Amino acid sequence: MASNKNLSAANKAKKDEFYTQLVDIENELRHYRSFFAGKTVFCNCDDPFESNFVKYFAMNFNLLGLKKLIATCYATSPVLYTQLNFFGEEVARGVAEAGKKPYKIELTAVADSNGDGAIDLADFEETLRANPPQLLQGDGDFRSEECVALLKEADVVVTNPPFSLFREYVAQLMEYDKKFIIIGNKNAITYKEIFPLIQTNKIWVGHTPMSKDLLFDVPQKYAAEIMISGKMGSKYKIIDGVLKGRSPSIWYTNIDIKKRHESLILYKHYTPEEYPEYDNYDAINVDKVVDIPCDYDGAMGVPITFMDKYSLEQFEILNANDFRRFENVKKKPHGLIKDAEGSILNGARLVYPRILIRKKA
Numbered sequence: 001m002a003s004n005k006n007l008s009a010a011n012k013a014k015k016d017e018f019y020t021q022l023v024d025i026e027n028e029l030r031h032y033r034s035f036f037a038g039k040t041v042f043c044n045c046d047d048p049f050e051s052n053f054v055k056y057f058a059m060n061f062n063l064l065g066l067k068k069l070i071a072t073c074y075a076t077s078p079v080l081y082t083q084l085n086f087f088g089e090e091v092a093r094g095v096a097e098a099g100k101k102p103y104k105i106e107l108t109a110v111a112d113s114n115g116d117g118a119i120d121l122a123d124f125e126e127t128l129r130a131n132p133p134q135l136l137q138g139d140g141d142f143r144s145e146e147c148v149a150l151l152k153e154a155d156v157v158v159t160n161p162p163f164s165l166f167r168e169y170v171a172q173l174m175e176y177d178k179k180f181i182i183i184g185n186k187n188a189i190t191y192k193e194i195f196p197l198i199q200t201n202k203i204w205v206g207h208t209p210m211s212k213d214l215l216f217d218v219p220q221k222y223a224a225e226i227m228i229s230g231k232m233g234s235k236y237k238i239i240d241g242v243l244k245g246r247s248p249s250i251w252y253t254n255i256d257i258k259k260r261h262e263s264l265i266l267y268k269h270y271t272p273e274e275y276p277e278y279d280n281y282d283a284i285n286v287d288k289v290v291d292i293p294c295d296y297d298g299a300m301g302v303p304i305t306f307m308d309k310y311s312l313e314q315f316e317i318l319n320a321n322d323f324r325r326f327e328n329v330k331k332k333p334h335g336l337i338k339d340a341e342g343s344i345l346n347g348a349r350l351v352y353p354r355i356l357i358r359k360k361a
Contacts, residue, residue, distance in 0.1 A: 018216035018245050020160045020183060022052040024208070028251050029056065029158070031207040032181065035255055037065035042154035044142045045161050047073035048105050048128070053159055058124040061110040070150050072104040075139040102140025103133040104150070142169065151176055156255070158182070163247075167193040170252075174202065179255050186210060186248040189304045190353050192333040198307065199317045199335060206251025207259050210308040213237075215244035263314045266294035275300075278345055280329045281320060281337055283356055285345050297361075299323050301337050301354030318356040 041057055048054040054071045061069060105128065110119055113126040138144040142151075142161070151157070151172070160183040161169040171193065173180050188194050189205075197203040208214075215237060218226065223243045226236050237244050268274075270293035275284040283299035286292050289306050299318055310317070319335040332339065338353035 018160070018163075018218060018247055019050060020052055020214075020216060021244075022056060024214055025052055025056045028206055028208050029181065031257055031259075032253075032255055033064060035179075036156070038067050039155040040068040040070065040153060041066060042150055042157050043069075043071040043159045044147055044151065044157060045074070045159045046071045048133070051159075054105075055121065055124065057158070058107065058110050058127070059119050059121065061107070062119060067108070067155075069107045070104065070154060072136065072140050072142075072147050072150065073102050074141065075102045102136045102138070104136055104140075104146075105131065105133050107131060143172065148172075148176075151178065154178065156180060167191060170194060170197070170203070179253075181206060181251060181253045181255060183214070183249050184252050186250050186304070188252070189307060189355075190334060190336055190338060195334045195336055195355075199319060201312070201317075203252055203254050204260060204310065205307040206253045207257050208251050210250050210305050213246065214249045215239065215246055216249075218243065218245040260310065260312055263311045264289070264292065264309045266292055268293045270296040276346055278325075278337065279347065280325055281356070282323045282325055283320075283337075285350075285354065297359055299356050299358050301356055303352060304355055306355055306357065314360060315357045316360055318358055320354075320356045323356060 043051060043053045043057070046054050048058075048071050051071065051073075054069070057064070057066065057069045107127060110123060110127045112119055113123045136144075136146050138146050141147065156179040157173060158181045163185055166184050166188055169182070170184075173182075174197070189198060194203070226245060227243065236246050268291050270284075274291075275286060275293065275296070277284050278301065281299075281301070283301050284296065286300050286302045289302055289309055292300065292302060292306075301320075320337045321331045321335055324331070336353045336355060337350070
């Protein structure tokens with residue numbers, strides 16, 4: 001029987017093979033259109049034959065005014081001989097004999113090869129024929145020396161990174177001071193490695209609402225397993241007869257967007273009965289973002305969905321450790337109100353974590 005550790009690792013591996021739908025990429029990236037002009041974009045977790053990120057940037061290369069598009073894939077990416085064969089027998093055989101080694105593409109132009117007045121997948125494929133994939137020496141991992149060198153060259157990183165490596169992935173982006181638009185689990189907001197970055201405005205939630213249901217394409221080998229082990233609606237949905245994996249995912253970025261400067265309309269008024277104080281923190285509890293009182297100036301604990309409505313000019317995000325009522329309340333590395341001894345309200349433990357905020361004057 002497999003150990004719990006092995007089962008957990010297998011489950012993470014499956015989650016790492018959730019592929020973003022093109023419609024979700026289009027809906028998010030249209031809000032950054034002017035940002036991409038003259039930029040080198042790096043998709044460092046993306047097989048160009050599978051990734052809709054690569055397809056999006058290739059088909060919109062000229063519209064966005066890109067300088068360059070780079071994409072790299074892992075050694076485990078499903079590179080098929082038949083896929084590569086349209087580059088020519090020599091290229092396809094070389095990749096096949098290499099044992100599915102990872103590769104990269106680098107594009108500096110995508111031409112309207114068929115002259116129909118638009119750039120589409122046919123033009124992208126023709127561009128790839130003229131600029132075939134190049135084998136990498138390593139395994140294609142975003143942490144490898146080759147991929148880090150490409151990262152240094154890039155202006156912005158856009159991809160759906162492995163969820164199991166999200167902390168490490170973001171840490172690398174911070175280390176190299178890169179702009180990014182990436183997908184991650186909603187609960188990553190509460191990670192001790194991520195929330196301090198949110199609190200200090202180094203990363204924030206993208207334009208797509210946190211309530212939007214992001215669905216993902218999954219490898220056929222996992223679809224049957226998901227149907228057996230998961231519940232329809234929570235783990236997957238069937239759309240037009242095709243299984244789509246469901247994950248509580250959102251966009252994260254450090255590129256400024258209009259949404260961050262739109263103030264939340266507040267209409268509720270504070271009363272001690274409706275907004276009780278935490279036992280261990282000098283702050284009141286607010287169960288719903290829409291119920292944030294308009295006339296309370298102290299610290300407030302709100303759900304993590306607040307990040308969807310966070311306005312820089314209207315609120316400041318606080319570190320809960322600074323609002324502990326008693327010295328014996330342990331400091332939390334994440335700076336949130338969560339965990340057993342921290343999230344106590346009228347003697348009962350809160351089910352979900354809270355972000356501490358305060359209205360600006």
